[in-house]
Amino acid sequence: MKKYYYAKRPAIMWAVIALCNWVPAMAQQASQVSSPDRSITLKVWLSKGQLQYNVFRQQAEVLQPSLLGLSTSAGNFATQLQWVSVSKPILVQEAYSMVNAKKQNISYSANEIKIVVKNQQQQSMHVVFRVSNDGVAFRYLLPWIHSSTTIEQEHTTYALSSTAKGWLQPMSVAKTGWEHCHPSYEEKYMMGIAAGTPSPMAGWVYPALFQTGHNWLLITETDMDGRYCGTRLNNDSGKAVYKVTYPDPREVFTNQGHLPQYSSNMQSPWRILTIGSLATITQSTLGTDLAPAAAKNDYSFVQPGKASWSWINSKDDFIVYYEQKKYIDYAAQMNWKYCLIDADWDTKIGYEKVQELARYAATKNVGLLLWYNSAGDWNTVKYHPKGLLLTKESRKKEFARLQAMGIKGIKIDFFGGDGQSMMQYYIDILEDAAAYKLLINFHGATLPRGWHKTFPHLMTAEAIYGMEMVTFEQSAADNQPAHCTVIPFTRNAFDPMDFTPMNLYKLTHSKSIRRTSGAFELALSVLFLSGIQHYAENPDGMRQVPVFVQQFLQQLPNHWEDVRLLQGFPGKEVVMARKSGNKWYIAGINGEANAKSWALNLQQFGKTKASIITDVENGQLFAQQTVTVGKTPHTISVKGYGGFVMVLE
Template identity: 50%
Template sequence: MILLFSGMTAAAQDKIYQIKSPDQSLSVTFGLRRTGTLFYSLNRNNVVVLEQSKLGLIRQDADFSRNLKLISASDITITTDQYELLTAKRKLNQYTANKQVFHLSNATGAKLDIIFQVSNDGVAFRYYFPEKSTVVKKITVEATSYNFAENAKGWLQPMADAQTGFEHSNPSYEENYQQGIAVGKPSPIRAGWVYPALFQAGDTWVVITESAPERNYCYTRLNALSPNGEYSISFPQGPEVFSAGAALNPESELPWYTPWRIIGVGSLKTIVESTLGTDLAKPALNMDASFIKPGKSAWSWVLLKDDSTVFNVQKRFIDYAKDMKWDYCLVDAEWDKKIGYEKIAELAAYAKKKDIGLILWYNSAGTWNTVPFTPRNLLLTKESRVTEFAKLEKMGIKGVKIDFFGGDGQSFVQYYQDILQDAADHHILVNFHGATLPRGLQRTYPNLMTMESIKGMEFRTFLQANEDMQPVHCTTIPYTRNVYDPMDYTPMVLYKIPNIKRSTTNGFELALPVLFLSGIQHFAETPEGMSHVPGYVKEMLKTLPASWDDVRFIDGFPGKRVVIARRSGTRWFVAGINGEKEDKELTLDLSFINSTGKMITDGAQDLSFVQSDVIPSRNTLVKVKAAGGFVIVFE
């Protein structure tokens, strides 16, 4: 361990420790002031990234934010982990960090540990109450803060207020990102800012998020107010509970671990290639994983809307999925009324003969929203869930899409996990919509294929203003919402959006399924739209991998452009999009690829494609239209 004292100054009694990353590039300073308050700060390459920031908690029965004493500090040790994850940017993942634990007590002698782990791509810390108690303890305040210099900038999404929006269905993480705003600017919504929150501090990029708690903590967000660039943790709003009187803020018996606070740190390349968000998540629970299959899915509703949820149209979309060599077909809301269980079973049997799995939509809704769409309320209790999932398993249904959740209170954290566990017991894959951020939950429950938590394709079909934002929006997502967790944006329209003027080119749209990560990728395009594209585009989409082995960040800047390479087996897919209004010529370093590739990009005419050969080099030139894009496939 490194213990530093500050000489003959007013802070002579401060106790200060440093923990560095394995490559020595990151350095965390942990300190206990002689006044009994805690702080930490963060440097990268000897340059300040986070200034002195707060640590501590307040329970109803005990204050751990002041009058603290340091009992001891552990030696710095190396902690490692390795795991496999099919819904991530990399199938095989390894984690190495330097770890130090600080043992503290408050004014009454109650104990608190703070655990720091520093890896080459960031910092994680969490709190631990080591004492034993069967009395439920409640946390009222988490004092944790992230203190940026005032010249830092943020790419942040406001958090919607609870019980607002369509049929009182917020919060659902579907607001527009604010681009490169000055730190300290208040959120326009009192609920605050969502994770992941992206910041630029000089030459360093920072992503702030948290790992999924088990069942004894709520999900959190950043406070709406960040005076002088200091962002603090905020708990959910009052209505964000599963039922009246259910747990909102954190409560648990002791001992008790809080979730990891995660700070991804480095270049944009470091941020985009990092798996820190799942590295700190709880490992996979023991379950039969034989049914877990990432894939690609047809989906009628996003462009054809409610009238498409009928037997004949869904049968046609199953045929479409088969023709495209995809894996699933999603049947959306009101299937129970417009098709019915008996005919859905017939449809599932038809799909099975074609090796296509059906996914069915459900309304999660209890008392927290007024959305009338059905099936509704069938998943609220364990008894009802088990009955429904058993019925689906018997019919051969492969997955469920569950929509319209009610918030981030601790009781909702428990509800998400109850659903995932019962679904796993019946070999059902899960997609949560109108929902919170995954926060690494997909590692703990591998049957969690994806979650929406984004202003996705469906919003483009509602308003022209939403469509007009897509070039900037989509070039922000890989650095923010999708940086650690799977995201069900439901990408790709290659022809027309009814009643909307397209703002992006076909090259842009074709790149999205490569750039955006989702355990099941639901495609928006219809059979009719697909009939307008050339055969080589269809062939690329037929052979597009459902999961990835590796990732490389090639080029980009949030809201302006992004180019990412993904590998499956020996094949590399390099995809890029231009979020700006001018054509660009990009110089890309593709020297790590050793084979000639085929590039599909925008042709001279609107909604057209052109294909060409690409020989990779350190200076590969690619021209990209305004709001355009490309995909290069290297066999």
């Protein structure tokens, strides 16, 4: 449970804070509040009837004067506003735990204020701001709503310096792509582009990463309860001002709405700005800090783990009984918890034989996961089972059947949209699946936006230009090394991601030639976060790699307790450390063609021995060495598009 309270500090200290952090609503109609460590300062004011704000870190302006406001069917809150009040700052704190995130035990602390303004009709709009040591969050509240009201437009902007640069993924146009399945957050990142560069498609997706001066800024949203729509960013050509915009009207559940609808208690999702160094970005938990806590249900069935998966290499023709049995054996051999059976299993194998496979898998301590089509008229995808999840009655019937069969979870594909009704569909699935103890993987889907905290059985979601694209197109394979170095700072910064990584030997049933080395691929098993990690290596390929690589994957933890960024720059390289138990795992990848060396301070981890797996000359095999941790930095050399993993104990 979250606790909100005034911090217990001496009166004189609160007097200083009040003078330094909070400007009361007098003639200036303005306020400001700083983070607990005073490194970040937010300023809010009313100017010519418009509510505006900006943000500073260590006295450098990170966000220039930007706009706040809403337009609704019942009243306008963008112009001709009047200042009403600002609350005194309070300290908000929460401590919580997760098993599907970058950290296990998490503490959140922020100073909060609430600004109240009113429009010409004397209706009030509240804006709640929180400033933490790693960023700023805010949301809108309209407490007077008591009948159906539509939020027609949000006027939130993020104004950046004209010299800022962005690492951004374009939002695809609704109803385009294969079988009209877009949008699904599966476009290539544009890296290091000038702020204000127009999107080649329909705006930009979250999280959006910017470098401005010496600071980095990651923009996203969280606390999506199904009443609001998912949003994205857009900007006028050549202007470094990004506006929160709503989805295309076609991005909806069948014949339902795309705009936010409220009959009472209107509150928007949190708008989040993570601010600091790249280490701040990778170590921040703001994406879950602002998400609601899970209901007090029994979530003991939520078990993170690894999964075997035949489709990524052998595609549609091998969704057959004996191939899936082979992959169950493969998962058992690798000490992985799950095996995923993909599309058309209902006819190519059948429910009865799948139940037989589930029973067989249980004897091997492996749980089965099954694929489903989200269905509806938003795409023309023919894969099945299709149409079984569209209504609550049908969902519950199917989920009960799966639970009786011993199925552990489902992968649901091809959603195609961020409209309010589609966001509600995601929530409905999550709520119903929990009752039947089914784990969930959303594929061809939206960004999860902190849902894995509120619904711990949401293990992962795609929303990324992932490994399957590498198997489809040589251009994706060529782009993969740089692409993978952007993801820890963007898409995978807060939410679990079903990239389906790690092809160690070679791609099969694909015309693409992989550019990354084997050790680069192995490093992705540590770098990328997913509650269930579906690996893109098949049993034959695993037999080609050394036993010490197999053992590394057999012993790799299923969840992490802490994280540190050791080296990195999006599009170029990432070296990251993750903790589990009494061990630290370090993984590094080189996104560029030139060889590199990294001098790593290993003494900070308090360990004496390091086991390292690297590439050898041809990039497809592996070498292992054990070194003693000394007082001087240890140098790791990697080839172009290469990588390494290290275990410290």
